[in-house]
Amino acid sequence: MYSAQAEAKPVLKPVLKLVGSGVVMLLAGCGMGMDDATDYAARTFSGNGEQIYYTGRSQAGTAITYQGGTMHAQMHSTSCASCHGDDRQGKRLYPKFWLVAPALTRHALTEEHDDGHGDHERYDKNSLKVAIRHGLDPAGKGLNTAMPRWQISEEDMDDLVSFLITDSH
Numbered sequence: 001m002y003s004a005q006a007e008a009k010p011v012l013k014p015v016l017k018l019v020g021s022g023v024v025m026l027l028a029g030c031g032m033g034m035d036d037a038t039d040y041a042a043r044t045f046s047g048n049g050e051q052i053y054y055t056g057r058s059q060a061g062t063a064i065t066y067q068g069g070t071m072h073a074q075m076h077s078t079s080c081a082s083c084h085g086d087d088r089q090g091k092r093l094y095p096k097f098w099l100v101a102p103a104l105t106r107h108a109l110t111e112e113h114d115d116g117h118g119d120h121e122r123y124d125k126n127s128l129k130v131a132i133r134h135g136l137d138p139a140g141k142g143l144n145t146a147m148p149r150w151q152i153s154e155e156d157m158d159d160l161v162s163f164l165i166t167d168s169h
Helices: 004-028 048-055 071-075 080-084 106-110 125-134 154-166
Strands: 065-067 149-151
Touching: 048 080, 048 154, 106 154, 125 149, 125 154
Parallel strands: none
Antiparallel strands: 065 149
16 A cells, blocks of 8 residues: 555655754854954054954953844854954855955945945045945945944044044955
8 A cells, every 4th residue: 555654754754854964064154255353352542443353342351232134143243353254355255155245445445436235436435434334335335234233433434434444454
């Protein structure tokens, strides 16, 4: 006698193994390819803007908070460097490997017209502040929602923007 249930058991077992392995890999790899802000804790920084970029904390010890971003950013302490990289060249985002955070070098922000993430004018200090706080490029178009919207004091913002625009990376 034919039983659909008997036939399903051999198929179900490999599927469950595959799903279980995927969950284990996801949990084990959480953070894989991402630099958490705590990775930079022992580093010495030349100024407040650089410290904010790498750690998400000001030199006064204030955490720079944010809303949105990737699932990883929402689950972990993150910073600009977590997505844009130690060298500020940008990198693939975890877990959305098809997205690449753009470079945040002085050249990419102020000298190139198209950063590969939309055709817009160069950033200046004011438009960069708008991008960081509100997620809008210089043309007023929304940045990808993977970019967190940062709540940051004006003094800390000035230091961060100055670091991004004047640093030679």
